[in-house]
Amino acid sequence: MTLRDPNARRLLGRLRDVMAGGGSAQDRLDRVTILIAEAMGTDVCSCYVQRAGEVLELFATCGLTQTAVHHTRLRVGEGLIGEIAALARPLRVADAWAHPAFAYRPETGEEVFKSLMGVPLVRGGRVIGVLAVQNRETRDYQDIEQEALETVAMVLAELLAGSGLIPRDEVGPAVGNAVLPLRLEGTILNPGIGLGTAVYHQPEVHVTKLLGDDPESELARLRAAMTEMRESLDSMLAASAKGPSEARELLETFRMFADDAGWISRISEHVRAGLSAEAAVRKVDDEMRLRLSQVSDPYIRERLHDLEDLANRLLRHLTGERGTAAKSDLPEHVILICRTLGPAELLDYDPARLRGVILEEGSPAMHAVIVAKALDIPVIGRLPGVFQRIAPLDPVVVDAEHGQVFVRPGEDVREAVLSGVLERNQRRELYHRLRDLPAETRDGQRISLRINAGLMMDMENLAETGADGVGLYRTEIPFMARPSLPSVESQTHLYRRVLELAGDKPVVFRTLDVGGDKLLPYWQSQPEDNPALGWRSARITLDRPAILRQQLRSLLRASAGRELRVMFPMIATVGEFRLARHILDLELAREAAHGTPAPERLLVGTMLEVPSLVWQLPALVRERLDFVSIGSNDLLQFTFAADRGNPRVAGRYDPLSPPVLSMLRRVVEICDDAQVPLSLCGEMASRPLDAAVLIALGFRTLSVSAPSVGRVKQALRSVDLGVLRPYVLSLLDLPHTSVRDRLNNFGRDIRLALD
Template sequence: MPTASATSAREILTGLHEVMASKTQAQAKLNKVVKIIAEAMGSEVCSIYLLRDGVLELFATVGLNQSAVHVTKLALGEGLVGTIAEDVAILNLDEATRHPEFAYRPETGEEMFHSFAGVPIVRRERAIGVLAVQHAESRAYDDVEIEALQTVAMVLSELIANAGLADRATAATDKARDAGTARLDGLKLVTGMGRGTAVFHQPRILIEHTVAEDTEAERQRVYSAFRKMREQIDTMTSQAEFGTAGEHQEILETYKMFAYDEGWSRRINEAIDSGLTAEAAIERVQQRTRMRMRQIDDPLLAERMHDLDDLANRLLRIVSGQLGTAAQMGLRGDAILIARNLGPAELLEYDKRRLKGVILEEGSLTAHVTIVARAMGIPMLGRVRNIRQLVSEGDEILLDTGEGTAFVRPNNVLEEAFEAKLLASQKRRAQYAALRDQPPVTRDGTRMTLMVNAGLRDDAGALDLVGADGIGLFRTEFQFLVSATLPRRESQQRLYKSVLDAAGDKPVIFRTIDVGGDKALPYLKVEDSENEENPAMGWRALRLALDRDGLMKAQARALLEAAAGGVLNVMFPMISEPWEFDAAKALVEEQRAWLAARRKALPRDVRYGAMLEVPALAETLDILLPKIDFLSIGTNDLTQFLFAADRAHPKLAERYDWLSPAILRFLRRVVRAADDHGVPVGVCGEMGGRPLEAMALIGIGIRRLSITPVAVGQIKAMIRSLDLSALTPALEGMLARPPEDLRAALAAWADRHQVALG
């Protein structure tokens, strides 16, 4: 029996091209199509089933009873045809009746046929039909025959879609959508709620023309696209010299391996040989990859297949000339952005007014994009696997990152519940907004200082909006993270001055650059950093800045010039020992003297602070405290160092509680040491932005909190409802004899004393 080689596949496509170009009706075209395929493959049966109103309907056949056309119907998942469509998978059976999903339809007259092969007809990654062949002889089909069927099915999808014969390739046509609403679970990266339609950061390219007019011309288009893609990957690899240890390097090396994989390019060439256009050939090979991905249980191998899928999308965009992201094309309404991962600069390209949330397949608590999203107040959910297979462009999504969930295609009940929760949240925000001009004073008269964390130019504008006392942490590294090249000193100075001007009389504490480790700058190469196993505890922050003092000197001069005539508050991150503070301060003072010698305008005062993030520093506070003007505790890093627990690890992210005796006792010891030396101490980590945690911090003596702008209202409401004279002794008792669940005990105390926890 003859097999379908690439040559015969091309003959089939040539015949299909003529049929598609004819002016006959769609039904007549499909009747001709099944005959062409059957003759070319020497098949006794060839049938096309199309998805109509959610059911697979026999639409055209040669070999089965014609009376069964438009009569035989199968639900998704029913029979062999339904299984193929539901799983978007291939079936190749030498004895069809042995398959557990086999369903006999007597009206078709198929009882005489033993072997069966079927492939899905795919449109926008979803099955809109099935193409099947059958033989009376019991035999398995050759790989080359299956390849030919898949190629033909791709071309058929264009004919079927253009004729409007099948259900549109939307969510209602696959398994998840057949079930209606889908729930997605992930890791909470930035808390919040958002509603909008799904928008892919890199939209899929829809293949409109599948049959090639000139095979050689299509081949040259693919060659050119491969060259451009390889140049892009080589550039990415060469630029990502800093912080490429571990995952970063693996991804780039895998991309490079696939980009230069001759097997991949050969398969695309073979698809072109069969008569496909360059775009269709890439998509044809990509479909095969996706089908394999669905069958892979090994998560590491599946991840590599995702890399190839991403790379195929890149190649497809290059060959089609459609290179823009959704941000560059513009959002047309409220949107939930879908991406595998994002860079901080990419996120900043989006219209903040319309971007209501982000869902990532990857993502971590410490990723650059998470830090920026938190600063922008955009809800973000991470670690949502296979989201691009479960969601389509335009799907309605309800995102509630506080619960770690998103609902796709929600029903009325979910929408009503979401709207009620959102309305309650908006009412609370309105109540908090009413407190904007009210001071954060406890019921018994103790004044707290509420400041905000910032990192973007526009963040300073939030001070008056939320009624904050100043900026307690300005992350200067944001400018470095979102820039393609090292920001010049003049650029840094403009940013710092604009922030100081916007803050007016309110203080701004600038933290010197905290990059390195997991905050990689692709344009900055640091030797010996490529193989860091624990980047959070590696060559980063002040360690890196003192080593690369040219970087810090430029920043110090920019800060001094920006604060001319005012007060400069500068804080050094990740100090482990007092000598590091001494070295950093000396470097700033050196630049101050350099500017003074040139009669440049200078700040009237420079106040120096230190961040306590490394537990070791607590053992030398008696040495450090006399040298500093203020102390800030970075609870994010401090917690993971105290517990030896990576905050970015999904299994550890929520395991270790800020409200544990270990954390609170440690912080209380630091506060008492600072009080003894008359040094004001504050907290500038996420811990201070949670009402119950903030209450505990105040109870152990913290009087300054620097938090996200959106948290100011609820923390102020908590403070104004709090009787500090009652809390302090109660908390002291709990820390002296810790209850089994300190969090629950604190919550119960707050409830009894009517503390507003939101």
């Protein structure tokens, strides 16, 4: 049976009639299972509903023992039914008893049934149950049968949600009548502090029309809604012309998703199969969310947020329902509560009213967070169950300096927060006064303090912070913000613009550093057990030299008549550096043959982030190497074999430990002896105490996040190296896990300026 068969569409219509008809909700669900079993030619049809506590309860069945209804329960992940719910994907088995996940429940009488096919019941991207069919004989269920059951399940999920069979708090967000103060902890996505009133960003779009009587008419409605949505996005693009440039670029990328042929085609197929336009959009959205939510690649997961944004917009155009909260009357100060958020949705709001954003999901790489950084809006993410804990109009404090959310805070908390905001503003004023002063120690040692950048908006921080240049420009970020590989022309334009904004200050361009947790959607990559140690960074571009040659060609053209500083990431051996340098030489020769003006000065360096390169450093500095930049984030996680993205192990080591300090001191000595300039970029340099210790070890160039420039400069200007240096060197041979406490105490004794 396929959904294009008249019988299948008739089944959907009968399901709708039964659920909307008379009798108790339980009677209607019982009749539904009978209808499905008859229509699909199966001996059993059962409906399991997920209850509170991650438990799946048998709610109705045709074919199993009736006394098992409301008595048989399986945990999510237990048995075949539990596995379907846990993985949120269909399962077809010709011999269920032979499957390793099979769990027998004798009260159901299912011992006479051999084969099983089940699909998740999904609503709003959340599994609310499982719909399963079974047969006595061994049966290889076909794709078209699975497709039919999935569509029936989609319709059944919507009908179940409105039937009253499941308590409302078990099928969607619900907030109790809590009035007591509450403190929650999440992940800092953009630092800052905000106080305001909770506003739910996304009112649910109710899909009441599930089936289409005339597919051609439904397709016409779909096309009209698509046109309206595109026009709305085009208007938003025009209005963003005066906003932050990077926000506009991200919005342009987002607009391109609206023309994605695959997305539109899948929706259209479901309409032709008998669903209404609204139900087809909802079904494709649920399918995509379930499939991609299983993917570990953060880039793909964050692009999912953009597609969800589009689906919600399209549904609002189809249903005529009011848009997001951005279109309603907002409080003066808004704390936006979202499950997730697209960049266009964030730009819908008046930034003057937004005091903070709380995301149930989210990551630093998502487009909405990048836009929030440009608008200086605090963001906290990865806060599950936020809709169960925060009610609309609750007073809320977002403390994205410490990763905390205070709901219904008392006066003491409010006063402390307001004091914190005042203190933060005062620190900003202090740092602003330091902007034009050099990063120079008390005993006259001048330090070059630079910023890390990767977006055009970051270049504005050069003047704002008074930094000496860009010590790390991450060229991969523009690659990640585009749906296809950028051309040589577009890269050349970007790099030239970066150099223009930098003026006479140096910029160090790091070549493409992708792979690991930074995958590009237009590059096919095989899953790896340990991607951080796998095919990534320079390993990719050296294996695919055409990509590296195009990027180097763009950099050479952009810097014609200027200075060009370029470095290669993830270099593990001297041989890899030689190969990368050879590819650069090929491009230099190519451009010269074409008469392209060369850079006025060319400096070539490498990132030092693989421990193997530390032991080859004496040989490396004898190569044509102009500088070395330590990437402390990767170097430390590889040194300690501890994934810095895994909270269970990330805290097991401390950069301020004797082995790290000894290793860094050795690198300084080798580079100094060879007169090769050395710098360090990464989180270690952005912390005032760590930065002071690095200077004591001999570093004279640090590259930090732009918000850290002021506090690091303040600390460095308070350092007397003649006092700090001997103390730091005295700690290198200690057998301690960390010497941070000792350094903190010593810093207080010598009046080191630490926040």
